[in-house]
Amino acid sequence: MRAAEFWSSTLPEIYAFLEGSRLAGEDARDLMISGAWYTEAFARHKQLPALSKVLPKRQQLKPRRVRWQTKEQLEAEWRAFFGRQRTA
Numbered sequence: 001m002r003a004a005e006f007w008s009s010t011l012p013e014i015y016a017f018l019e020g021s022r023l024a025g026e027d028a029r030d031l032m033i034s035g036a037w038y039t040e041a042f043a044r045h046k047q048l049p050a051l052s053k054v055l056p057k058r059q060q061l062k063p064r065r066v067r068w069q070t071k072e073q074l075e076a077e078w079r080a081f082f083g084r085q086r087t088a
Contacts, residue, residue, distance in 0.1 A: 011078065 001009070001017050009017070042048060069077070 011074070 001014075006014065038054070048054075
């Protein structure tokens with residue numbers, strides 16, 4: 001996310017971007033770890049197992065419940081999160 005996109009985004013958009021980045025990082029880490037594990041495991045086998053046993057079905061993420069807020073509710077949540085009042 002570039003600076004211009006950041007400053008024009010809402011809090012939920014920023015949260016979604018950060019959450020997506022975190023999940024992408026976890027996926028990349030899990031892929032590297034499982035790749036290393038399978039490489040070593042397969043090196044120890046004389047015959048490889050069936051691919052359907054090696055690649056299980058991927059779990060689906062549960063959708064998050066959306067909570068719509070008015071501008072005042074969003075501003076109150078923002079103030080509570082950052083702990084300061086707007087001075088303008």
